[in-house]
Amino acid sequence: LKETGTPLVVVYIEGRPLEKEWAAENADALLTAYYPGQEGGNAIAEVIFGKYNPAGRLPxxxxxxxxxxPIYYNRRAPQLHPYVEGEASPRxxxxxxxxxxxxxxxxxNLxxxxxxxxxxxxxxxxSGDRDGEEVVQLYLHPEYAATVQPLMxxxxxxxxxxxxxxxxxxxxTLPVSAFEIIGPDYKPMLQKGSxxxxxGASSADIRLKGSHVM
Known part of the structure; x- marks a missing residue:
């Protein structure tokens, strides 16, 4: 299908992340539907043909x-480094x-x-030409902490x-508990400081950044 030049959309029906390298590099679009149920066919068709503007985000x-x-967004320091035969960043x-x-x-504004x-x-x-929904995501990270913390x-x-x-x-609106960490005694503690x-739009697409001192 790819070799014919026909626009190619790959739909994944899955219960866990699958290997998507070929599709990501060759298909014109990827749609992850997980296990969509008996109305899944209609939902997939509406997304592909533009009747519905999708707004799902990867959990x-x-x-x-x-x-x-293992790979996950909230890893602890240090940052990921490239492999000898591949990149360190996720697909x-x-x-x-x-x-x-x-x-x-x-x-x-804070x-x-x-x-x-x-x-x-x-x-x-x-900023586009269609109505849509955005999933705005808020991430935190202490500049210094009593125990090693996730990068975000x-x-x-x-x-x-x-x-x-x-x-x-x-x-x-973040409560005070949002700035708590698990301390050296394995109990929640309020982490003072910056x-x-x-x-942003994802863990790898931070659009705005500021600092807050507790």
Whole structure:
């Protein structure tokens, strides 16, 4: 089919991440449907033919090969390094997903509350030519910590519907507990100091970044 020049869409029916290297490099589009149930055929057809604009995001990390396993977005330091025979980055990162439109991020605003909470605001604009939904993701990371922490940790997310050409303000309110870690005594503790606040479209696509001091 590829050799005929016909546009090729590969649909994956799966219960776990599969090896997608050939399809990712050769197909014109990939659609992961997991186990879609008895209405799955209709849902897949509506996505492929553009009746429905998809907004799903990966709840797992998809590796390039079995040799990368285990691989996950919230790994601890140090950063991944390339293999002798391949890349260290995953094929598709946690939180990744496409739609038939595009979104721009701007206006990060951090508003500390008197009770220790933190409100995070960001403006998301539908810069494409179709109405769509974006899954805005908020990640945290302490600059210094009593124990080794993940390079990033998903703290919250919002799925927001935005007509083409319009913008929406997305707000997150983080409780004090969002800035707790497991300390050296294996008990939760509030980690004082500076925290990185990251807002983006996936764990590998951070659009806005700021800092907050607890």
């Amino acid at each position: 797992v990390t998809v590796p390039r090969s079995v040799g990368q396993i 598709y990162p946690f939180g990744y997903g496409l739609s038939y439109t595009t979104f721009d991020y701007s206006g990060l 508003l500390p509350g008197d009770d220790g909470t933190l409100t995070v605001e960001a403006t998301v604009t539908n 940790r998903l703290a919250d997310f919002r799925r927001v519907s935005i007509p083409k050409g319009e913008s929406r303000k997305v707000c997150f 925290w990185d606040i990251m807002v």
